């Protein structure tokens with residue numbers, strides 16, 4: 001291996017996509033390895049924790065867990081605060097996104113009518129509550145910490161983008177519309193020149 005490899009599923013979503021965006025914004029030339037669903041069972045046990053994304057760096061063991069990957073890239077490439085307390089605040093929000101995924105993620109594999117019923121309950125209480133707490137803890141504008149993008153913004157962007165396309169059954173596309181700070185971070189990342197460059201490749 002001569003250059004970093006980011007291994008994730010073949011989709012521009014979630015934990016893998018936020019790591020790809022971070023690597024791209026960091027200016028790192030990396031191999032974007034996309035695993036087909038059918039090939040995953042054979043690979044699962046080869047990964048550190050049985051899940052993706054995994055970042056492979058030349059001369060290092062594979063690194064797993066999206067937040068660990070993001071924080072490491074962020075620290076090395078000025079996409080995460082140097083100050084320990086500020087960094088921890090960013091990491092707290094990154095964990096908040098992981099909490100959301102831990103709650104909503106399992107509904108993807110639910111069959112009907114359980115999926116409908118569980119998601120409708122999430123729309124009533126968990127999702128507005130999650131957004132309210134996110135909103136309360138975003139100090140800056142347009143990005144989380146102000147004028148400059150950080151890895152936390154990429155993670156928040158992916159979380160909002162999951163729903164606002166209206167492609168998640170039973171979850172309205174406008175679920176986060178009443179949370180202006182959250183939407184502002186989403187929009188600022190969407191409109192960031194480096195992010196646009198990634199999607200125009």
Ligand SMILES: N[C@@H](CCC(=O)N[C@@H](CS)C(=O)NCC(=O)O)C(=O)O
Nearest residue numbers: 014015050051052053064065066067
């Ligand atoms: N805590 C891990 C969670 C990783 C995770 O659950 N990844 C999902 C895809 S987003 C996965 O690998 N699913 C397939 C499986 O668990 O077999 C992280 O943040 O990267």
